[in-house]
Amino acid sequence: EIAELKKISATEIGDIVDTSNFSTFIPPNLPVGEVISIFEKSDSSDRVVKIKLFSDLSTVNQLFVLLDEVEN
Numbered sequence: 001e002i003a004e005l006k007k008i009s010a011t012e013i014g015d016i017v018d019t020s021n022f023s024t025f026i027p028p029n030l031p032v033g034e035v036i037s038i039f040e041k042s043d044s045s046d047r048v049v050k051i052k053l054f055s056d057l058s059t060v061n062q063l064f065v066l067l068d069e070v071e072n
């Protein structure tokens with residue numbers, strides 16, 4: 001769930017959520033899940049977006065991300 005997404009964002013049901021480039025530990029642009037519902041808050045300029053994760057991460061203790069980088 002993403003709780004403080006601005007209503008002016010162009011988010012729609014079915015959109016794919018990717019990792020951002022804000023982390024030094026997790027590479028950007030890895031698909032995380034899909035938007036399944038959007039709730040418009042009437043008392044706020046925010047919306048709540050629910051996401052169905054592509055993987056069950058509740059039992060993950062360690063995660064390794066391997067990137068296949070091709071040199072040009």
